Amino acid sequence: MKKHFVTVAQMGDLMPGTCRSIELDEVSLALCNIDGKIYALDNVCPHAGGPLGEGTVEGTHVACPWHGWKFDIPTGTCMKNPVDSWKVPRYEVREKNGEIQVLLQPPIREDFQETSSE
Numbered sequence: 215m216k217k218h219f220v221t222v223a224q225m226g227d228l229m230p231g232t233c234r235s236i237e238l239d240e241v242s243l244a245l246c247n248i249d250g251k252i253y254a255l256d257n258v259c260p261h262a263g264g265p266l267g268e269g270t271v272e273g274t275h276v277a278c279p280w281h282g283w284k285f286d287i288p289t290g291t292c293m294k295n296p297v298d299s300w301k302v303p304r305y306e307v308r309e310k311n312g313e314i315q316v317l318l319q320p321p322i323r324e325d326f327q328e329t330s331s332e
């Protein structure tokens with residue numbers, strides 16, 4: 215499947231310490247800003263499907279708005295049950311000319327190698 219970056223927001227749209235849901239045709243994303251660095255996670259909480267992008271950012275974690283489970287934003291790790299099966303898939307993000315762009319397909323998993331594709 216061909217990789218492609220998609221502009222999902224402007225840098226000014228997402229203040230540090232916040233996250234938001236981004237709905238695309240292909241996927242629903244939780245876009246999070248930790249101290250100016252942007253991360254994109256799958257927006258579906260592995261517990262019961264809560265929208266992680268509507269959650270609260272606490273340091274490097276986001277708390278799911280439905281039952282409060284916390285996930286490490288940079289890694290997608292579930293803090294309540296840190297096993298791979300509860301990990302939230304991540305997507306590669308880049309900033310280009312003030313735009314937040316997300317690399318769609320494949321999401322970052324344990325065996326994913328960071329790319330420098332343009």
Ligand code: FES
Nearest residue numbers: 259262264278281
């Ligand atoms: S749906 Fe996210 S903690 Fe329950």
